[in-house]
Amino acid sequence: MPDTPQLVRSTILHTPRNPFTSPHALEHFPDGALLLSAGLIQATGDYATLRAAHPDAEVHDLRGGVLLPGFIDTHVHFPQGRIIGGLGAGLLDWLNLFALPEEVRMAQPDYARAVATEFVHALAAHGTTTALVFGSHFHAATQSLFDAASARGLRIVSGLVLSDRLLPEPLLTTADRAYRESRALIERFHGRDSLGYAVTPRFALSASEPILEVCQTLLREFPSVWFQTHLNENPQEIADVLQAFPWAPDYLSAYTCYGLATPRSVFAHNVHPAEAELATLSASGSSVSHCPCSNAFLGSGLFPMRRHLAAGVRFALGTDVGAGTGFGMLKEALQCYLMQRLLPDGVPLTPAHLLYLATRAGAEALGLEAQTGDFTPGKSADFVHLRPPEGSVLASALVRAEGPERLLAALITLGGAESVREVRVRGQVVFP
Ligand code: GUN
Ligand code: ZN
Numbered sequence: 118m119p120d121t122p123q124l125v126r127s128t129i130l131h132t133p134r135n136p137f138t139s140p141h142a143l144e145h146f147p148d149g150a151l152l153l154s155a156g157l158i159q160a161t162g163d164y165a166t167l168r169a170a171h172p173d174a175e176v177h178d179l180r181g182g183v184l185l186p187g188f189i190d191t192h193v194h195f196p197q198g199r200i201i202g203g204l205g206a207g208l209l210d211w212l213n214l215f216a217l218p219e220e221v222r223m224a225q226p227d228y229a230r231a232v233a234t235e236f237v238h239a240l241a242a243h244g245t246t247t248a249l250v251f252g253s254h255f256h257a258a259t260q261s262l263f264d265a266a267s268a269r270g271l272r273i274v275s276g277l278v279l280s281d282r283l284l285p286e287p288l289l290t291t292a293d294r295a296y297r298e299s300r301a302l303i304e305r306f307h308g309r310d311s312l313g314y315a316v317t318p319r320f321a322l323s324a325s326e327p328i329l330e331v332c333q334t335l336l337r338e339f340p341s342v343w344f345q346t347h348l349n350e351n352p353q354e355i356a357d358v359l360q361a362f363p364w365a366p367d368y369l370s371a372y373t374c375y376g377l378a379t380p381r382s383v384f385a386h387n388v389h390p391a392e393a394e395l396a397t398l399s400a401s402g403s404s405v406s407h408c409p410c411s412n413a414f415l416g417s418g419l420f421p422m423r424r425h426l427a428a429g430v431r432f433a434l435g436t437d438v439g440a441g442t443g444f445g446m447l448k449e450a451l452q453c454y455l456m457q458r459l460l461p462d463g464v465p466l467t468p469a470h471l472l473y474l475a476t477r478a479g480a481e482a483l484g485l486e487a488q489t490g491d492f493t494p495g496k497s498a499d500f501v502h503l504r505p506p507e508g509s510v511l512a513s514a515l516v517r518a519e520g521p522e523r524l525l526a527a528l529i530t531l532g533g534a535e536s537v538r539e540v541r542v543r544g545q546v547v548f549p
Contacts, residue, residue, distance in 0.1 A: 120154055121154075121174070121175050122152055122153065122154040122159065122171060122173070122174040122175070123152070123153045123154070123174060123175050123176075123177055123544075124150045124151070124152055124153075124164070124167055124171060124174040124175070124176045124177065125150060125151045125153060125177045125184065125500075126148070126149070126150045126176055126178050126179060127150070127179040127180060127182060127183065127184040127502060128145075128146065128147055128148070128149060128180075128182070128183045128184065129144075129145070129146040129149035129150075129151070129161065129183075129184045129492065130143065130144070130145050130183060130185055130472065130521055130524070131143075131144055131161075131185065131186050131472070131476070131491040131492045132144070132186075132469055132472050132473040132477050132491055133477070133491040133492070135473060135477070135478070135481075136467065136469040136473050137426060137470065137473075142469050142473060143468070143469035143472065143521060143522070143525070144492075145521035146161070146162060146163055146164075148163065148165070148180075149161070149162065149163060149164055150162065150163070150164040150168070151498065151500070152167055152171055152174060153544050155544070156497060156498055156543035156544035157494075157495060157496065157497060157498060157543075157544070158492055158493070158494050158495065158496050158497070158498050159494055160494055161492040161493070161494060179502050179504075179538075179539065181504055182502050182503050182505075182536075182538060183502070183503050183504075183515070183524065183528060184500055184501070184502050185472065185476065185500065185501050185503065185528075186476040186477070186489070186490055186491050186492060186499060186500060187244060187245065187247060187476070187489065187499035187500055187501050187540065187541075187542065188243070188244050188245045188246065188247075188446035188447075188479075188501060189245070189247040189248070189433065189434075189446075189475065189476055189477075189478075189479025189480055189482075189483070189489070189490060190240065190245045190247070190248040190249070190434070190435055190436050190444070190446060190449075190479070191248075191249045191383055191404070191406040191433045191434065191435040191479045191482050191483070192249060192251075192345070192383070192385040192406035192408055192435025192436070192437050193240075193248055193249075193250055193251070193435060193436050193437065193438045193441070193444070194216070194250070194251040194437070194438060194439060195232070195233060195236045195250050195251065195252060195253065195262045195275070196220045196222075196223045196229070196232060196252075196253050196258070197219060197220075197438055197439030197440075198232060198235055198236050198439065199219060199232060199235075199439075200215045200216060200219045200439045201438055201439045201441070201442065201443060202439075202442075203215030203216075203439070203440075204414075206415070207353070207415055207416050207417075208350055208351040208353070208354055208415050208440075209351070209353055209354060209357075211440060215439070216439060216440070217284060217285055217288065218285075219439075220253065220254060220278075220288060221287050221288060223253040223254065223255050223258040224255050224258075224287055226257045226258065226261070229253060229255065229257065229258030229261050230265075232258075233258070233261040233262045233264070234265050236262065236265070237262075237265045237266050237268075237271055237273075238269070238548075239444045240444060241269060241271060241540050241547045241548035242444075242534050242537060242540075242548055242549075243443075243444040243445050243446065243533075243534050243537060244446065244447075244501030244503070244534075244537045244540055244548075245271075245444065245446060246271065246272060246489070246500075246501070246540060246541075246542045246547070247271070247273075247479065247480070247483070247485065247489055247499065247542075248271070248272075248273055248274070249274045249275070249315060249343065249345055249383055249406070249479075249482075249483060250262065250273055250274065250275035251275070251276075251278055251317060251319075251345070252275045252276050252277050252278055253277070253278060254277070254278045254279075254280065254284075254287075254289075254290070254319075255277075256277060256298045256301070256302065259275065259276070259278075259302060260302065260305075260306075262275055263305075263306045263312055266311075266312060267310045267311075267312060269547050270310075270311065270542050270543070270545050270547045271542060271547060272311040272312075272485075272489065272497075272499070272542055273311070273312055274312070274313035274314065274315050274345075274483065275312075275313075275314070275315060275317075276299065276302065276314050276315040276316055276317035276342075276343075276345070277295075277298055277302055277317060278317050278318075278319050279295045279299070279316075279317060279318045279319065279324060279331070279332070280318070280319045280323035280324060280328070281295070281323070281324065281325050281327070281328050282323055282325055284319070284323050290328075292325075292327035292328055292330070292331050295328055295331045296331045296334065296335070299314075299316060299331070299335055300335065300338075302314060303335070303339050303342060307339065307341070307342055308341070311543065313342070313343060314339070314342045315342060315343035315344060315345045315383075316332045316335045316336060316343070316344045316345075317344075317346065318332055318346050319346070319347070320346055320347040320348075320350075320354070320358075321346070321358045321361065321362065321368065321371040321372065322354060322357055322358050322361060326375075329371070329372070329374075329375040329377065332344065332375060332377055333375040333376050333377065336376065336377070336379065337376075341381075342381070343381045343382070343383065343483065344377055344379060344381060344382040344383070345383045345384075345385070345406075346372065346384060346385070347384070347385045347386060348368055348369060348372070348384035348385065348386060348390075348394075349368050349369075349384075349386060349387045349388055349389045349394070350385070350386035350387075350388055350389075350412075350417050351388075351389075351415070351417050351418075352389060355368050355389060358371060366393070367391050367393060367394050368394065369384075369390075369394040369397055372384075373397060373401070378397060378398065378401040378403045379401060379402065379403065380401070380402035380403065380484065381484060382401070382403040382404070383403070383404045383405070383406050383482055383483070384398070384403060384404070384405050384406070385405075385406040385408060385435060385437065386405075386406070386407075386408060386411075386412065386417065386420075386437075387405045387420075387425075387430075387432075388412055388417050388420055390421065392424075392428075395424060395425065395428035395430055396428060398428070398430045399429040402431075403431075404430075404432060404433065404481075404482035404483075405425060405431070405432040405433075405482075406432070406433060406434070406435035406437075406482070407420050407432045407433065407434055407435065407453065407474070408434070408435045408436065408437035408440075408449070409434075409449060409452040409453045409455075409456045410436065410437070410441045410442040410448065410449055410452045411436070411437035411440040411441040411442075412456070413452060413456065414440055414441065414442055415440050419456050419457075419459060419460045419463070420453075420456065420457075420460075421460075422457055422460075422463065422464045423462050423463070423464050426464065431478070431481060431482055432474075432478065432482070433474055433475075433478035433479040433481070434446060434449045434475050434479065435449070436449050444534075445532075445533050445534060446475045447475070447528060447529050447532040448533065449475065450471035450472070450474060450475045450529050451529050451530055453466065453471060454471055454529070468521075468522045468525035468526045468529060469522070469525070471525075471529050472525055472529075476490050476491060477491045497542070497543050497544075498541055498542075498543060498544035499543065500540070500541055501537060501539075501540050502537075502538045502539040502540070503528060503532055503536045503537060503538065504536060504538045505531070505535070506535055506536070509531075509535075510531060511527060511528070511531040511532060511536060514527035514531060515527055515528070
């Protein structure tokens with residue numbers, strides 16, 4: 118069936134360039150439009166110009182709000198949606214008190230299915246169109262997540278979480294089972310719809326060397342899959358990893374020894390890196406997921422952004438739900454700004470930096486920048502339309518905002534799920 122081109126009319130903001138390296142990275146069309154057809158962006162520009170050039174296009178009028186590229190969450194745990202808000206603990210205690218007991222419950226397929234449905238709904242309801250997701254330790258539960266993402270139409274990269282030590286017994290696997298189950302999930306889901314697979318050892322502390330070898334084998338056999346894990350989140354965690362891998366000069370070496378730092382690898386946190394680790398991350402083309410809400414919530418520390426920039430290490434934002442404080446990527450961007458303000462050598466961030474970190478930087482971290490992350494023609498029509506509730510503080514702030522930076526700053530500071538009105542992936546509505 119030929120599809121009629123559609124002109125989506127709105128104020129438009131996006132970052133088709135990296136503001137850390139390019140001036141004028143923020144592009145703004147006060148009365149703009151996206152021309153969509155076949156799920157792709159055919160043109161981006163001023164409404165009047167595009168209308169004149171495409172008089173037959175159907176107009177979808179979203180004036181009165183702002184259209185942004187769909188958010189990209191580069192680190193979020195699907196089984197942890199219901200345990201957000203576990204106050205009062207650092208990483209290792211928080212895992213034992215809040216996260217791991219809930220992750221054990223994922224052994225029940227009905228429970229896992231319900232949580233998976235809630236999870237993909239929460240992503241879409243917050244304007245997130247692409248996410249790199251920690252799955253479950255259980256094969257069936259991880260399958261439920263892929264099924265739920267596919268039913269909603271979200272762009273999700275995820276994988277079975279692998280651990281064979283330290284955690285509660287029901288969460289442990291063996292090298293052989295880890296290989297078989299991961300392989301079955303890759304063959305079933307990787308590349309289907311908008312789904313991708315990520316080999317996912319939980320962290321070096323809960324992975325023996327045979328499990329990391331399995332990860333290496335999977336990456337060799339399936340070179341197009343991704344890799345994700347945790348790195349350098351908490352000082353006690355780092356000390357424990359160095360004890361568990363006595364031959365390793367640093368935390369990252371436990372992974373690099375098995376060839377696990379690649380351009381398709383995303384390491385969550387990296388709050389306490391050594392210089393040599395930053396150099397290795399940069400040389401290998403790996404990315405870091407920066408999760409400022411979680412870093413504050415668990416007291417993990419202040420992300421050394423300046424050192425990542427100096428070393429040329431790519432990074433993008435992640436919510437890290439459930440240690441994160443919710444699914445909102447605007448909130449994550451605000452927290453990113455706030456924590457750099459608190460750091461003595463913090464990076465002064467503009468609204469353009471923050472939008473980039475919540476959108477295009479995530480696409481770059483995942484190697485998906487040809488498909489999503491901004492509104493360059495040829496990319497997938499992945500967007501979030503934000504219009505704050507009438508009478509809200511944000512609604513007044515947007516009316517008054519002088520220029521695109523002020524508008525974006527107000528959205529980042531005050532915007533949440535209550536302002537998300539329409540979300541699309543590949544041109545298809547995924548919310549509401
Ligand atoms: N390290 C290992 N597992 C986890 C987790 O679930 N959350 C966070 N923030 N760090 C981890
Ligand atoms: Zn995490």
